[in-house]
Every structure is written in C-alpha cells, then in structure tokens.
Amino acid sequence: MIYGHILAKETEAAYAASIREAICCCREMDVTNMGESKIFLKGEDMIVLVCDRVTEPREKKLPEVHRRYAELQYMAEGSELIGYYPDKGDNLIREDCLREKDTIYYQENPSAEETMLLMRPGTYAIFFPEDVHRPFCQVEKSERVKKIVVKVALDT
Incomplete structure (x- = not known):
C-alpha cells in the first residue's frame, strides 16, 4: 500500500511507469461537474472510475481486495476514512465477484x-x-465525496 499527496511529486520517481501515469491522470482530471463515470484509458489495462458517493459508518462497509488490478484512490472532494490491512490469508470470503469486477468482499475479520x-x-x-x-x-458523519479510482492492470 502506498499513501501520498498529489503535490509530493518527488516520491513518484520510484513508482512504476503505469502508477506514475495513473497519478498524472488524477492530477490533470477535473471531476467537478462529473457524475459517476467509467473511462477506459487504455482498454482494460487502465480504467478510470469517477465516484460520487456518500460515506457510511465503517461497520456498513465491507473489506475488499482485487487480484488483476492495482487500485489508486484519489480524493477530489470531501473526506473519508479507508480501512487497510495486509491480506494474511485468514479472511473469510463473503462474496466473490472476481469474474465480474475483480473484487472479493471479505467478512469482518x-x-x-x-x-x-x-x-x-x-x-x-x-x-x-x-x-x-x-x-x-x-x-x-456521513458526507458526499468525489474521488477518482484508477485501476491499473498488473502483469500476470
């Protein structure tokens, strides 16, 4: 997991080219007047999602992982918390959506x-x-947030 700020450009040099490209996309994209959107930048290799949603209590949100993509989440408007922990292989699957949307939802661990x-x-x-x-x-408290999620395909 990497946590950073869009203005801290000096740290980006160490990232893979595809990750740098995803950050650049976030830096240049104006989502002010955009609603929920899905943009295929490089076919299935780089997908941009504009998310316009309302945050909820942590207990109502499910932990998730992705297998085919790295996922960059950039906050454009509002504030949220994102829970994070390493997948040690001890999570129980609540819903497997790998085929449809490259997501596995876990039960509370x-x-x-x-x-x-x-x-x-x-x-x-x-x-x-x-x-x-x-x-x-x-x-x-719950609030509306707008963020850009860039899904970057990983080499398999």
Whole structure:
C-alpha cells in the first residue's frame, strides 16, 4: 500500500511507469461537474472510475481486495476514512465477484489489525492485491465525496 499527496511529486520517481501515469491522470482530471463515470484509458489495462458517493459508518462497509488490478484512490472532494490491512490469508470470503469486477468482499475479520487512512482532497492511496481495503467510511458523519479510482492492470 502506498499513501501520498498529489503535490509530493518527488516520491513518484520510484513508482512504476503505469502508477506514475495513473497519478498524472488524477492530477490533470477535473471531476467537478462529473457524475459517476467509467473511462477506459487504455482498454482494460487502465480504467478510470469517477465516484460520487456518500460515506457510511465503517461497520456498513465491507473489506475488499482485487487480484488483476492495482487500485489508486484519489480524493477530489470531501473526506473519508479507508480501512487497510495486509491480506494474511485468514479472511473469510463473503462474496466473490472476481469474474465480474475483480473484487472479493471479505467478512469482518476480528484479528485484522486495520489502520484507518484519512483521505482529504489531494491525498491518494494505492492498493495492491495483498492489500485489504475498506473505502467510503465516514470520518465523523456521513458526507458526499468525489474521488477518482484508477485501476491499473498488473502483469500476470
């Protein structure tokens, strides 16, 4: 997992070219007047999702992982918490949606040492297949957030 800010460009040099391209996309994209959208930048290799949603209490959100894509989540408007913990292989599957949308939803794992990442405008988090994450959790109360999610295909 990588956590950063869109203005901290000096850290990007160490990232893979595809991740740098995803960050650049977030930096250049104006989502102010956009609703929920799905844009295929490079066919299935790089997909941009514009998410316009309302955060909810952590307990209402499911932990999830992806296998085919790394996922960059960039906060454009509003604030949320994203839960994160490493996938140690001890999670029970609640719903397997790998074929349809490259997502496995896990049941609550009481032994997981979950860290809550504070996402404010300009921050991003990048999740890899071994990173369980729980997006769209409210900070103090539910609020509308707008973010860009860039799905970057991994070499398999």
